Amino acid sequence: MFESWRGKPLEDLLYECRELLEDTSFPTVARWRDGGGKVAGHFQVYFPEEIAHAAGMLPFKVRGAPVEAVRADSLFGSYLCSILKTSLELALSERIRLDLFVTHPICDAARNLAAVWGRNFPHPCQILYLPQNANAAAAPAYLRHEYGRLLRLLEPIAGRRVSDADLRASLAVYNRNRALLRELYRIKRETPWQLAADEAYVLVALGGLLRREEHNQILETALALLERRTNKKQDRIRLVFEGGFCEQPPLDLLRVIARSCYVVDDDLLIGLRWVLEDVPLEGDPLRNLAVAYLENSSYSPVQHDLRKPKEQMLLQRIARSGAEAAIIAAAKMCEPGLEEQAGYAQALEAAGIPYFIGEFEEKMSTFDQMELQLQTFIENILFA
Amino acid sequence: MEESAQNDSIVGRGNREGADLVRQWFADLNRTAESGGTAAYVFVMGSLTEILRCFGLPVVFPEINSLQTAVRRVAHEYLNQAEDHGYSPDICGYVKADFAVQLRGGEHPMGRIPKPALAVLTNACNTYIKWAEIWERLYHIPVFTLDIPGTRAAGAQTWPGDQDFEHDRAYVQAQLAELIALCERVTGIRFDLDRLRETMGWANRMSQSWRQVLELNRHRPAVFNALTDGTIYLGVANGFRGSAEGGGYFDRLAEEMAYKAARGIGTLTEEQYRLSFVGVPCYPMFRKFSEMFTNWGGAFVHSTYLSFASGGANLGFVYDLARPLESLAEGVLIGVRDAMDSMFFQDRLLLPALDAFHLDGIVFHPVKSCRTTSTGMADARRAVMAARDTASLFIESDMMDRRVVSEAQLKNRIDAFFEGLASRRRQEGASSGLRSRG
Numbered sequence: 097m098f099e100s101w102r103g104k105p106l107e108d109l110l111y112e113c114r115e116l117l118e119d120t121s122f123p124t125v126a127r128w129r130d131g132g133g134k135v136a137g138h139f140q141v142y143f144p145e146e147i148a149h150a151a152g153m154l155p156f157k158v159r160g161a162p163v164e165a166v167r168a169d170s171l172f173g174s175y176l177c178s179i180l181k182t183s184l185e186l187a188l189s190e191r192i193r194l195d196l197f198v199t200h201p202i203c204d205a206a207r208n209l210a211a212v213w214g215r216n217f218p219h220p221c222q223i224l225y226l227p228q229n230a231n232a233a234a235a236p237a238y239l240r241h242e243y244g245r246l247l248r249l250l251e252p253i254a255g256r257r258v259s260d261a262d263l264r265a266s267l268a269v270y271n272r273n274r275a276l277l278r279e280l281y282r283i284k285r286e287t288p289w290q291l292a293a294d295e296a297y298v299l300v301a302l303g304g305l306l307r308r309e310e311h312n313q314i315l316e317t318a319l320a321l322l323e324r325r326t327n328k329k330q331d332r333i334r335l336v337f338e339g340g341f342c343e344q345p346p347l348d349l350l351r352v353i354a355r356s357c358y359v360v361d362d363d364l365l366i367g368l369r370w371v372l373e374d375v376p377l378e379g380d381p382l383r384n385l386a387v388a389y390l391e392n393s394s395y396s397p398v399q400h401d402l403r404k405p406k407e408q409m410l411l412q413r414i415a416r417s418g419a420e421a422a423i424i425a426a427a428k429m430c431e432p433g434l435e436e437q438a439g440y441a442q443a444l445e446a447a448g449i450p451y452f453i454g455e456f457e458e459k460m461s462t463f464d465q466m467e468l469q470l471q472t473f474i475e476n477i478l479f480a
Numbered sequence: 481m482e483e484s485a486q487n488d489s490i491v492g493r494g495n496r497e498g499a500d501l502v503r504q505w506f507a508d509l510n511r512t513a514e515s516g517g518t519a520a521y522v523f524v525m526g527s528l529t530e531i532l533r534c535f536g537l538p539v540v541f542p543e544i545n546s547l548q549t550a551v552r553r554v555a556h557e558y559l560n561q562a563e564d565h566g567y568s569p570d571i572c573g574y575v576k577a578d579f580a581v582q583l584r585g586g587e588h589p590m591g592r593i594p595k596p597a598l599a600v601l602t603n604a605c606n607t608y609i610k611w612a613e614i615w616e617r618l619y620h621i622p623v624f625t626l627d628i629p630g631t632r633a634a635g636a637q638t639w640p641g642d643q644d645f646e647h648d649r650a651y652v653q654a655q656l657a658e659l660i661a662l663c664e665r666v667t668g669i670r671f672d673l674d675r676l677r678e679t680m681g682w683a684n685r686m687s688q689s690w691r692q693v694l695e696l697n698r699h700r701p702a703v704f705n706a707l708t709d710g711t712i713y714l715g716v717a718n719g720f721r722g723s724a725e726g727g728g729y730f731d732r733l734a735e736e737m738a739y740k741a742a743r744g745i746g747t748l749t750e751e752q753y754r755l756s757f758v759g760v761p762c763y764p765m766f767r768k769f770s771e772m773f774t775n776w777g778g779a780f781v782h783s784t785y786l787s788f789a790s791g792g793a794n795l796g797f798v799y800d801l802a803r804p805l806e807s808l809a810e811g812v813l814i815g816v817r818d819a820m821d822s823m824f825f826q827d828r829l830l831l832p833a834l835d836a837f838h839l840d841g842i843v844f845h846p847v848k849s850c851r852t853t854s855t856g857m858a859d860a861r862r863a864v865m866a867a868r869d870t871a872s873l874f875i876e877s878d879m880m881d882r883r884v885v886s887e888a889q890l891k892n893r894i895d896a897f898f899e900g901l902a903s904r905r906r907q908e909g910a911s912s913g914l915r916s917r918g
Contacts, residue, residue: 171859173846174876175570180855201630204606204852211824212859214634222633228603229627234654241647242629400609400625405616431571431851435610438566439617 097124097306101314106321113298113314116305118347120161122192124305128154129193134254137194139183139209140342141202141398142226142367144385146375147247149308150266151254156192157304157368158183159344162459163191171212177429178458179343180205187217195253197221198246201228202342202398203432220249230390230401239386247382263381271374273308276315281361281369283322285417288358289329290322293337294350296359301344303368333357333474336414338440339425339433340364341396345456352463353423356474361417366396397432406436407443414449421450421477423470428457450477491745494704494733498712501729503590505719510591512538518597521615524714525791526602526626526816529722530679530808531659535667538594541718542611545588546577550763550880552589559881572607573849573880575614582618598622598666600659604630604791604816605852622666624659628652628813630820634828637817640810653809673804680799680808685727689734690717691796694786696737698837700754701746702781703737707757708770709747710786717790752777753901754838758784758826758860759845759853762890764882772891773843776898782837784829787822788853791815823853826860831867841871841901848878871904873897 101112116124129135136148137158145155160179168184186192196219199209207223214221224246227235247258280299283291299318303311337353339345341363353359371388375381395401395409414422424440426433437453444451452473454466512519520537522528529539549555555577562576563569565583586593599615601608603625612623629648631637638645660671693713696703704710713733720726740746755773757780762769773780787794792815800807822829830842844861846854861872875893877885 171862173854173858175848176851176855201603201606204850205855207606207630207852208824208855210633212856215827215859215863220633222636223630225627225629225632227627228609229625229655231625232627232651232655232658234651235627238627238629238647238651241644245632245644397610398606400613402623406613407617426568429570431607432610434568434571435575435607435613437568439613441566442617 097127097310098302098314101317106318106325109314109318109321110295110298113302114347117298117301120163120186120191122156122186122305125154125156125192128307134195135193136250136253137187137192137197138224139197139199139202139206140179140367141200141396142370142389143198143200143224144243144246144389145308146263146266146270146385147243147258147382148250149269150258150262151247151250152256153195153250153254154307156194157365158186158192158197159304159342159365160458161186161191162346163189171216175429176205177343177427179427180209182458184209184213184216187213195219196250198224200224200226203430205431206342220253222249226399227390228400230399231403235390236383236387239389240380240383243382243386260381264377267375267377267381267385269308269312270371271377272312273303273315274369274371274374276312276319277303277369279319280315283319285360287329288334288360289327289332290325292351292354293359293362294347294354297347297350297364300365300368304365333421333477334360334417334419335421335423336360336410336417336419337362337364337423337425338410338413339423339427339437339456341366341398342433343427343430343458345425345427346458346460349456349460349463349466352467353470356467356471360419361413363394363396366394370394397436407439410440411443411447411449421452421473423452423454425454425456428455487743487745490736490739493736494729495709495712497729497732498716501720501725502712502715506590509538509540509594513586513592513594517594519594521596521599521612523601523605523608524718524789525604525608525819526628526812527718527721527791528600528626528656528659528812530676530683531656531663532600533679533722534672534675535663535669537597537663537667539719540593540596542578542581543574544715544718545581545590545593546574546880547763548590549577549581549588550882551766553764554589555764555880556882569881570848572611573878575607575611577880578611579614582615595619596621598624598662600624600626602626602628602816604628604788604820607852622662624662626652626655626659626812628816630817631825634825637821645813649806649809649813652813653805656805656809656812676804676808677801679722680801680804682724682727683722683793684798684801686717686721686730687793687796688798689727689730690790690793692734693730693737694794696734696741697781699741699744700838701744701751702754702779703740703746705747705749705770705774706780706783706786707761707773708766710780710783711761711766714786714789717793721791721793747779749774749779750777751779753840753898754779754781756780756782756784756830756833756837756839756842757845758830758842758857760785760789760847760850760879762845762847762877762885763879764885765887768887769877769890772894776895778898780843782833782839784822784826784853787829788819790819792818794818824856826856827863827867830860830864834868834870839870840905841873841897843897844872844874846874846876848876848884849880871897871901
């Protein structure tokens with residue numbers, strides 16, 4: 097679906113990846129569909145892509161885009177985040193054509209999407225109720241059944257039965273992907289001067305646009321090339337970026353941040369990296385996937401788990417990555433993100449960790465003021 | 481008793497007794513707080529009071545506390561205080577008002593609110609979850625999230641006997657068992673199944689009568705105002721669910737409404753236009769907001785608010801007391817799911833209501849503070865209007881924050897809506913006249 101990166105040096109590979117990521121005509125999705133493939137669109141944050149993959153579909157991460165919501169704007173009220181509107185706009189304008197759309201009750205706004213999309217498109221539009229009581233003893237069994245229901249929905253769309261062997265093969269592809277993404281984040285953490293925040297982001301984000309076999313090839317090549325990169329370490333602040341779990345900051349904003357500091361960890365597109373380790377291949381694959389979601393996973397403001405108090409998880413992320421400070425961002429009008437900001441700020445204050453609070457929108461195009469504020473923040477730390 | 485004397489004693493009884501009960505409830509909470517007692521913090525969509533009453537826990541509904549600050553015109557003081565503590569102007573106003581109540585040690589216009597001993601919430605609204613996380617931080621109390629799978633797609637509800645439904649029910653029932661164990665730990669009181677049967681019995685009385693009350697508003701003229709009177713009924717439906725007072729109140733309310741319907745007694749409004757109200761009321765100017773409609777003869781005879789804010793009690797689901805836990809799980813699943821449906825799939829509720837309630841128009845009222853009810857409203861309106869030729873009004877304001885309520889703008893839009901309704905009626909009259917002459 098995407099060939100132009102092959103055989104190129106790292107800088108050119110990254111350029112090609114960036115071009116693809118910023119192309120709001122989503123050419124890989126169009127090519128897949130033109131070739132007779134089916135597309136399962138899933139809204140942020142987490143979706144068990146392995147199930148759609150095993151059915152031979154392209155799981156496509158619906159995460160908005162920096163486009164004008166010309167038609168979608170009139171289907172929503174005011175006071176809503178941008179990603180809701182631009183995601184629908186992509187489908188209404190036929191920039192993307194889906195065979196299925198799945199949303200999740202991640203927030204009060206997003207849980208309305210199955211109804212809104214369902215009224216506007218003939219293809220199935222559903223809510224996947226991932227457990228919101230992650231601590232319930234019955235949650236794994238519930239989720240196992242829910243994944244089975246999802247599979248029953250997908251099979252007639254894909255036009256094929258999905259066996260346990262198909263599911264295990266997909267789990268293996270995704271396990272490889274998880275390992276490669278962990279390696280990418282190890283480089284960010286240990287040698288951040290070799291991989292800027294925006295570069296890492298581009299490499300991760302392509303996973304939402306491609307079949308994972310292809311994404312794995314890109315990551316394997318990029319990681320090999322990164323080993324030979326010889327950027328010099330600079331005297332920059334190491335920080336964690338938090339607030340990119342749903343609506344994505346513009347790539348240029350990440351570039352602005354990368355100009356003045358090392359982002360050693362983040363929650364950008366955390367859904368693509370939600371499961372932290374390999375999912376076992378032995379036994380019931382759907383149960384294994386369900387257990388991994390609940391028991392071996394990251395954290396975000398949109399999942400409540402008594403074992404993972406968000407501010408404690410953030411403090412851990414900062415400590416494990418050796419960060420000195422944090423950017424606590426939230427997309428404009430993003431309720432979970434904005435609500436979390438207050439809790440994060442209190443915890444960071446108590447821990448004596450400097451933090452920078454900001455808001456962004458996927459469509460923003462000027463960053464001068466934020467860059468100035470960020471530089472002032474950094475100088476305050478450096479010269480305190 | 482003479483008819484007029486009987487009228488005096490029955491008509492308006494629901495409002496009088498409802499207001500008394502709510503005052504009594506807050507007075508009890510005040511006494512609890514003043515004596516250092518604690519309460520269970522719960523929410524309107526899935527309060528689980530049937531279980532909590534078995535443990536003698538007073539119930540606090542922070543949503544109701546917050547809206548009361550708006551009705552009493554002091555919400556801005558609470559909102560400002562929360563915003564000073566880092567909470568954004570763009571999040572739910574209910575959360576912020578409650579946060580300020582907590583900062584003030586429970587100080588509230590209706591009395592002191594006790595601190596929580598535990599919090600019980602469902603996933604019917606995601607803000608519930610974020611809200612409870614604030615109490616976790618403030619008080620380090622147990623928080624129990626009862627996860628209730630909702631309807632997966634428009635019209636795709638499953639029912640008892642269906643494999644998918646039974647899995648959902650089993651999931652809910654297993655969680656209820658965990659909630660009971662938690663309540664035992666928190667209160668030191670042993671769970672009593674017969675006491676649960678008793679609270680469920682009272683909830684049955686309430687649900688059956690509530691459904692009857694809602695259906696009686698199909699009469700012309702409508703027997704109650706779904707916006708103003710309905711909000712009083714909702715206060716009792718939530719605060720007294722699972723109690724003898726609540727069950728008795730709703731029996732008497734149904735009696736009052738049946739009495740009014742039989743005698744053609746309507747509300748104070750001279751009913752000209754029958755309307756449905758979609759969303760949450762504009763509490764910062766509650767009375768004035770209502771008058772903007774009643775002054776034109778607009779009567780709210782139907783409202784999605786009465787469905788979702790009663791947690792689905794509108795369905796009249798009757799628990800089977802012979803198998804209480806299983807039936808409670810079933811009822812909670814079906815009820816809370818319906819509450820969610822009435823927010824997300826509003827068009828499915830409104831289209832049949834057009835004929836059943838003889839509606840002349842629908843008022844969609846999205847509010848800044850509540851994305852749950854507001855996000856899909858514009859599209860639901862589009863869908864309803866595509867399906868049926870009906871008048872509708874789309875007005876935005878807020879349920880808490882007077883800074884985003886523009887009274888003049890609202891009035892202009894509402895006046896224009898009624899002028900349109902009048903014009904539509906004239907045209908209908910003219911064309912039916914032409915038809916009859918032809």
